[in-house]
Structure formats: structure tokens, C-alpha cells
Amino acid sequence: MQILTRDSERALIQDILNGSNQAFETLIKQHERLVAHMVYRLIDNVEDRNDLCQDVFIKVYQALPRFRFDCKLSTWIAKIAYRTALNALEKKRAVLYTDASGGAGLDTLPGTLPGPEMALEQSTLQTQLESAMLKLDEKYRLPLTLFHLEHMSYTEIGKIMGLPGGTVKSHLFRARKQLKEMLLTEYAGELQ
Amino acid sequence: MTGHLTDAEIQAYLDHSGTLSRQQLLHHIESCTACKDKLTLYQTLYAGLSTAPSIQLPVDFAEKTVSAAMPLHKTPPHRFPLGEDAILIFGLGFLGLGVSAFFIDWTAVLTSLEQAGAGLRNMRLPQNHLLTDMLSRFGRSLTLLPVAGVAAGLIAWLDHYLQKHKPGHTGF
Numbered sequence: 001m002q003i004l005t006r007d008s009e010r011a012l013i014q015d016i017l018n019g020s021n022q023a024f025e026t027l028i029k030q031h032e033r034l035v036a037h038m039v040y041r042l043i044d045n046v047e048d049r050n051d052l053c054q055d056v057f058i059k060v061y062q063a064l065p066r067f068r069f070d071c072k073l074s075t076w077i078a079k080i081a082y083r084t085a086l087n088a089l090e091k092k093r094a095v096l097y098t099d100a101s102g103g104a105g106l107d108t109l110p111g112t113l114p115g116p117e118m119a120l121e122q123s124t125l126q127t128q129l130e131s132a133m134l135k136l137d138e139k140y141r142l143p144l145t146l147f148h149l150e151h152m153s154y155t156e157i158g159k160i161m162g163l164p165g166g167t168v169k170s171h172l173f174r175a176r177k178q179l180k181e182m183l184l185t186e187y188a189g190e191l192q
Numbered sequence: 193m194t195g196h197l198t199d200a201e202i203q204a205y206l207d208h209s210g211t212l213s214r215q216q217l218l219h220h221i222e223s224c225t226a227c228k229d230k231l232t233l234y235q236t237l238y239a240g241l242s243t244a245p246s247i248q249l250p251v252d253f254a255e256k257t258v259s260a261a262m263p264l265h266k267t268p269p270h271r272f273p274l275g276e277d278a279i280l281i282f283g284l285g286f287l288g289l290g291v292s293a294f295f296i297d298w299t300a301v302l303t304s305l306e307q308a309g310a311g312l313r314n315m316r317l318p319q320n321h322l323l324t325d326m327l328s329r330f331g332r333s334l335t336l337l338p339v340a341g342v343a344a345g346l347i348a349w350l351d352h353y354l355q356k357h358k359p360g361h362t363g364f
Contacts, residue, residue, distance in 0.1 A: 021258050028254040036247045050249060054257045061261040129240040148241035154209075169209070177199045180237055 009073045016064055027073075028057050034074060034150055035081045041145045042085040042138060045092075052088055056081045071159060078150075078160045082142065089138070132182040140175035143168050197227045202234050283347040287340060296329065 015023035032053065039052050059080050067076055133141055142161065146152045154165035154172075161168065197212075197220060204210025205217055221228040250256070304325060 021262060024261065025254045025258050028257055032249055032253060033247065036249050037245075040245065040247060046248075050253070053249060053253070054260060057257045058261045125236065125240045126243055126245070129237075130245060144241055148238070172207075173200055173203050176203055176234070176237060176241075179241075180199070180233055183237070184233070 006069070010069065013064060013067065013073070016061070024061060027060070031074060031077050032057075034078055037145050037149050038078060038081045038142060039085050041133075041141050042082075043088060044134070048088065052084060056084045059084060072156070074150075075152075075156055075159050078146070078152075082160050128183060128186070129179070132179050132186075135182060136175055136178060140171055140178070143171050144175050144179075147172055196224065197221075197230065199230070199234075202227075202231055206234060206238055280344070280347055280351070284340070284344055287343045291339070300325070301329075 012023055012027060016027065035053050035056050036049075039049050039056065043049050043052055056077070060077055063080065067073070133144070136144075139161075143157050146157045146160065147154075152160075154168045157163075157168045158165045163171075197217070201210060201212055205212045217231070221231060
């Protein structure tokens with residue numbers, strides 16, 4: 001993501017408010033990686049991800065006249081992405097709950113569990129990590145992404161998630177410890 | 193330093209948020225294999241976490257998103273500083289004033305109004321020739337309508353041209 005100064009952020013937003021769709025396209029290109037990282041980290045369904053990323057930017061466009069520059073534009077956009085993804089998760093959970101009352105959900109079907117062949121294919125650290133990440137609680141996944149991929153501070157992450165910086169730090173520490181233990185347990189031979 | 197390094201201490205060191213200095217850490221792991229292994233494991237973990245997962249957004253994602261968002265705001269909040277409607281109204285107003293100043297005999301109008309006022313004061317209906325005169329002027333002014341139409345068209349075209357060639361605007 002290209003780093004924007006406050007002045008260039010203001011100019012970009014003013015252009016969008018003046019009706020420039022090129023300026024809006026620039027804003028999307030500058031922040032699509034951030035939004036995609038967040039949405040991909042929180043939403044498992046591949047088909048839903050791109051639609052949700054688009055929803056985030058439409059919401060950003062609608063809310064842009066109300067942006068008051070009280071935080072960085074990227075933090076504000078990330079906050080919208082976080083809320084949008086959480087809402088989508090809540091809706092999905094409601095559907096899953098309704099489905100579960102009529103029988104076993106997809107997650108409980110034995111055939112969908114990864115077999116030994118699949119585990120062998122997932123030999124790189126990245127794949128192992130991705131698998132381990134999916135087992136983490138959602139509140140731990142997002143801070144890891146924002147801290148390590150977007151290089152945000154505890155405070156910035158806290159602003160996005162509505163948490164104190166200290167809580168974010170604690171989430172991060174617990175998440176990494178859990179990941180380390182998961183990797184040690186499952187793939188000790190390869191990592192050591 | 194006594195005992196082993198905790199997970200929190202190692203993470204805080206790697207996050208640059210702890211109190212443990214590099215010298216202290218190096219000194220400790222020189223003689224402690226368990227902590228050295230733990231540090232290596234965390235360094236591997238950090239490297240993995242800092243590697244971006246594959247993001248598969250379509251190449252035309254931004255373009256499609258702009259198209260999806262555009263119908264929501266067909267009319268931008270501001271175009272010209274004064275707004276295009278204001279410019280059009282001012283333009284037509286000035287045109288009307290110019291045309292009226294050039295073509296209309298204001299002295300005759302004022303005289304007619306004075307006569308009408310005198311007629312009212314004397315409680316008599318306005319004289320017939322006044323009505324005829326006013327209708328005649330109104331009829332003459334109708335011939336100016338095509339001129340006004342052309343002028344309004346020119347102003348609208350100029351506005352459209354300026355908008356089209358404004359940097360960053362492709363017309364939504």
C-alpha cells in the first residue's frame with residue numbers, strides 16, 4: 001500500500017467528493033490489499049470474499065463525506081472492512097445455525113476432513129501456517145494480519161477493532177503462542 | 193537473567209516492544225539451547241506471518257467496484273464552485289438583461305406605467321392604446337426566444353465541455 005500524506009489524502013478525498021471516479025479508483029488500488037488481507041483472513045468462503053471486498057469499498061464511498069480525518073484513512077477503511085466482515089460472519093452463523101437444526105452441517109461431514117495425503121501436500125511452512133491460522137479464534141487472526149502484513153501498531157489495530165492497545169498486544173502474544181504450539185505439535189519434525 | 197526466557201519476553205523482543213536488549217538475549221541463548229530453539233521457532237513463525245498469503249482479487253477489481261459504486265452518486269455534490277445551475281441562471285439572467293436593455297424602450301415603458309398609474313388615480317380603466325402597446329412589445333420580445341435558446345445551449349455546452357476536460361473526471 002502506498003503511503004499517503006495527510007495532504008494527499010485530503011486532496012484525493014476532495015477529488016472523489018467532486019465526482020472523480022479516477023480518484024476513487026486510485027483509493028481502491030491503494031487500499032485493496034489491506035481490505036483483501038482482512039476479508040480473506042476472516043471469511044473462509046472464497047466466493048464470498050471478492051463480493052465482500054467490493055461491499056467494503058462501496059460503503060467507504062458512501063461514508064466518505066463523513067470522514068473527519070480524526071485517524072488515518074487506512075485505519076478508517078480497515079475499520080469499515082472489519083465491521084463489514086464481522087456482519088457477514090454473523091449472518092453466515094445465523095444461516096449455519098438454522099441449517100444445523102435440520103441435520104449435520106458441512107463441517108461435521110467426515111469426508112471434508114483433510115486426509116493424510118492432503119497433509120503431506122501441505123509441506124511448506126506457509127501452508128502449515130495458513131492451516132494453523134484457520135484454527136485460531138477470529139479475534140486472534142485479524143491482529144496477526146494487521147500487525148505482520150500491514151505493519152500496524154497495537155494502537156492502530158485497537159482503533160480498528162475497538163479494543164485497547166494492551167488487549168491487542170495480549171491477543172497477539174496468545175495467538176503466536178498458540179500457533180507455535182500447533183506447529184510444534186503437528187509438524188515438529190519439519191520445523192526443528 | 194535467571195531461568196528460561198518466557199514466550200512473552202521473546203515475542204516482545206521480536207516486536208521491539210520489550211525491555212530485553214539484544215546483548216542480554218545473545219548472552220542468554222549462548223548457554224541455553226532451549227531458549228535458542230524457542231527463539232529460532234518464533235523467528236520462523238514471524239517470517240511466515242510476514243509473508244503475504246495469495247490474494248486473488250480480479251485484475252479489474254477497482255474498475256468494477258467504481259462502476260458498482262457510481263450509480264449510488266450520479267450527481268456529484270459539487271462540480272463548479274458555484275454549481276452548474278447557478279452558472280446557467282446567472283448566464284441567462286445577464287443575457288436577458290442585455291437583450292432587454294438593447295431592444296426595449298424603457299422611457300416608453302415608464303411613460304406607459306405612469307399613464308396607467310394616472311388612470312388608476314382617476315379611477316378610469318387604462319387607455320386602450322397602452323394595452324395594445326404592451327401586447328406589441330410582448331410580441332416583439334417573443335422573437336428573442338430563439339436567440340435566448342441558442343445562448344442557453346451555448347452555456348450548457350460550455351459547461352459540459354469544461355466538465356469533460358476537467359482532470360480526473362470521466363463523467364458520472
